[in-house]
Amino acid sequence: MATGRHDEESDIDLLVLLSGELDYFEELRTIIRLLEPVQFETDRLISARPAVAEEVEQGTLNFYRNVVEEGIRL
Secondary structure, three states: OEOOOOOOOOOEEEEEEEOOOOOHHHHHHHHHHHHHHHHHOOOOOEEEEEEEHHHHHHOOOHHHHHHHHHOEOO
16 A cells, blocks of 8 residues: 655555465565565665555554555555
C-alpha cells in the first residue's frame, strides 16, 4: 500500500497482505528475494513487510489502521 504522497526521492513502502498463519521472517525473506530484481531496476528504495490481511482489516495495530485509512491498495 502507498499513501499517494511522493516526490522524486521517495522510497516505495509496501505492506504485503497474506492469509493464514504468518512466519514473519520467513515471509520477509521470500518478499526480499522476489523484489530483488525489481530493486536493481529502480533507484528508489523498496521497503516491504508482510502482514496478516485479517489483522490489517481489523485494525489490530494503530499502524494497520493508518494503512487502511491512508494507503492505496495496489
